[in-house]
Amino acid sequence: MKRKLDHDNVPAAEVPKSDGGPSFAAFGLDPRLLRGIAAAKFSVPTPVQASAIPSALEGRDILARAKTGSGKTAAYLLPVLQSILKRKQQHTSVLILVPTRELAEQVYKAVESLSTFCAKDVQAVNLTQKFSDAVQRSLLAVSPDIVITTPGRASLNLNTLALSLDHLSHLVIDEADLVLSYGYENDLHVISKTLPKGIQTILMSATLTDEVDLLKVQFSRDPVILKLEEAEDDRGLLSQYVVKCAEDEKFLLIYVIFKLKLIKGKCILFVGDIDRCYRLKLYLEQFGIKSCVLNSELPVNSRIHIVEEFNKNVYDIIIATDENEVLGDEEPETLTAGDTGTEGGEASNGTLETGSGGIKKLRESPEPAGEDDSTRSKDSQRKKKRKNTKRDKEYGISRGIDFKNVACVINFDLPTTSKSYTHRIGRTARAGKTGMALSFVIPKEHYRKHKSTTFPTTENDEAVLAKIIKHQGKQGKQVKPYHFDMAQVEGFRYRMGDALRAVTRLAIREARTRELRQELLKSEKLKRHFEENPGDLQHLRHDGELRVTRIQHHLKHIPDYLLPKGGKRGIASGGELGHVGVRKVSENRIRKARMNNRTKGKGKKGAALRRKVDPLKTFKAKAV
Numbered sequence: 001m002k003r004k005l006d007h008d009n010v011p012a013a014e015v016p017k018s019d020g021g022p023s024f025a026a027f028g029l030d031p032r033l034l035r036g037i038a039a040a041k042f043s044v045p046t047p048v049q050a051s052a053i054p055s056a057l058e059g060r061d062i063l064a065r066a067k068t069g070s071g072k073t074a075a076y077l078l079p080v081l082q083s084i085l086k087r088k089q090q091h092t093s094v095l096i097l098v099p100t101r102e103l104a105e106q107v108y109k110a111v112e113s114l115s116t117f118c119a120k121d122v123q124a125v126n127l128t129q130k131f132s133d134a135v136q137r138s139l140l141a142v143s144p145d146i147v148i149t150t151p152g153r154a155s156l157n158l159n160t161l162a163l164s165l166d167h168l169s170h171l172v173i174d175e176a177d178l179v180l181s182y183g184y185e186n187d188l189h190v191i192s193k194t195l196p197k198g199i200q201t202i203l204m205s206a207t208l209t210d211e212v213d214l215l216k217v218q219f220s221r222d223p224v225i226l227k228l229e230e231a232e233d234d235r236g237l238l239s240q241y242v243v244k245c246a247e248d249e250k251f252l253l254i255y256v257i258f259k260l261k262l263i264k265g266k267c268i269l270f271v272g273d274i275d276r277c278y279r280l281k282l283y284l285e286q287f288g289i290k291s292c293v294l295n296s297e298l299p300v301n302s303r304i305h306i307v308e309e310f311n312k313n314v315y316d317i318i319i320a321t322d323e324n325e326v327l328g329d330e331e332p333e334t335l336t337a338g339d340t341g342t343e344g345g346e347a348s349n350g351t352l353e354t355g356s357g358g359i360k361k362l363r364e365s366p367e368p369a370g371e372d373d374s375t376r377s378k379d380s381q382r383k384k385k386r387k388n389t390k391r392d393k394e395y396g397i398s399r400g401i402d403f404k405n406v407a408c409v410i411n412f413d414l415p416t417t418s419k420s421y422t423h424r425i426g427r428t429a430r431a432g433k434t435g436m437a438l439s440f441v442i443p444k445e446h447y448r449k450h451k452s453t454t455f456p457t458t459e460n461d462e463a464v465l466a467k468i469i470k471h472q473g474k475q476g477k478q479v480k481p482y483h484f485d486m487a488q489v490e491g492f493r494y495r496m497g498d499a500l501r502a503v504t505r506l507a508i509r510e511a512r513t514r515e516l517r518q519e520l521l522k523s524e525k526l527k528r529h530f531e532e533n534p535g536d537l538q539h540l541r542h543d544g545e546l547r548v549t550r551i552q553h554h555l556k557h558i559p560d561y562l563l564p565k566g567g568k569r570g571i572a573s574g575g576e577l578g579h580v581g582v583r584k585v586s587e588n589r590i591r592k593a594r595m596n597n598r599t600k601g602k603g604k605k606g607a608a609l610r611r612k613v614d615p616l617k618t619f620k621a622k623a624v
């Protein structure tokens, strides 16, 4: 995709000023960039921007580690855009390497936004779209200033001589800790051999791992190393909770949470594999709760569209897999058959690719109880077939993707490592906002006790949780227990059972195939119209009912007798916590503040605080 950034006649925008702290203006950036910054509503630089931009403008190589959501993209984009604006001739001077297609699109959008007042002086290309070789060649023929791509795409185009790095002045590797684990080692080798001498490199990463060290040695010269610790104030932005429950109770609680609107705002639910996405979507569908599915099987255009629409608040719930879960330095506790990915090649004709080597994946769901053998043997044949279904190696949503205003990340299935946990929860509490992470954990004694809802990796939940707590503890963060009053939600159990029974393996398979078919069609349309007529595509929703299960209309409504004792009023005024059955064991800061406010008669303020810090804290006993 290539767009001219053409805004010739622009009103003078206000240049952001700071009140004493660092300001963007103090960096000596081009006024057009300052206008772009103002238009993006960035008032002051984030810490990583404040420390990286001046060194980068001095021409130093940079290796920066900063937490997810801390504004790393602008930290490297502003200096490279500045260098492009200073130059007169047009040639490809900046190569930005990212591990995934989604991230490439996001970086492209950030370039577009920050250089919106630079008229034709900045041209950028996102090479990760599924364009034919001929189209890619024509995009590169005009020597765009910035090429954003994955290492795989870059090396492919270097090999065909479509991409020339002869005039390169800047190389950026975003999510540097991830690119090697995506299996791009050989591609990076090809790129490093082609780079001209003396270029400036910027490596951005959320963690400093051995992989990042390798990249530093390969690409950097005496870099300034920036390790941005999280500010004390920011630590409180994210509240982390864990709920220990039985396997089927995950389904019970998620139903209660959404149906009774215990969570305010947008949620991302992470599940263990693609089938599990559809199992949960179909299950929630039974209750009239709409959600979108996001996984590596969907076409890239659909994935990008889903994220964009989610960011525009079109959808509230995304059920996602993070199949390219990076296991990092921890050993995987359990891996199911067929876990190891194979090296994936680049596809240019719309086919999806296999996972990359070095990345371990968790795939098939266990067999649910109550299905006959013939179904099962047919299933296993199809399963084999499905194993060959190509997945997108460049898919990755738990890393780098800027989901906006996510109130809560729910680990419906706990990830298998604390590193994955960190990246998943990094999708909320971004850019100074508050957020919450809620994780379901299956205690060992409950594992495999409810066959139709069991999931293999949960066998090790407790061990993984211990690592998560330790890891978060090292950063001064707490993962607190959250207790639902199961007696209060018990009344919903038979409805859960009804809904679960309707979500058979067959229904899941059908839903998965149907969704893929629909999304491929949408993706084609998106591809053709994305640029010219974005307005035309608004009707392309991704959260429609899949309708493969029998419709049980009665499940969509909650009869009064099921509502928690005392109803809305009783809950709001009477109960100690002010919401149904959600009881925290220990005292905490928020609760104390609320109690203080109550005693001081600051009801409204207290309510606002509650909402801001913990979406689970407000409860309206209202059925959707």
Ligand SMILES: Nc1ncnc2c1ncn2[C@@H]1O[C@H](COP(=O)(O)OP(=O)(O)OP(=O)(O)O)[C@@H](O)[C@H]1O
Residues within 6 Å of the ligand: 041, 042, 043, 044, 045, 046, 049, 066, 067, 068, 069, 070, 071, 072, 073, 074, 206, 399, 400, 401, 402, 404, 426, 430, 431
């Ligand atoms: N100076 C700023 N002021 C306000 N918002 C900002 C500023 N810089 C960046 N942002 C916003 O913060 C959000 C997160 O930024 P960005 O995606 O660059 O973070 P990141 O550190 O790259 O995160 P990740 O590691 O998850 O990719 C974005 O929505 C971005 O627009």
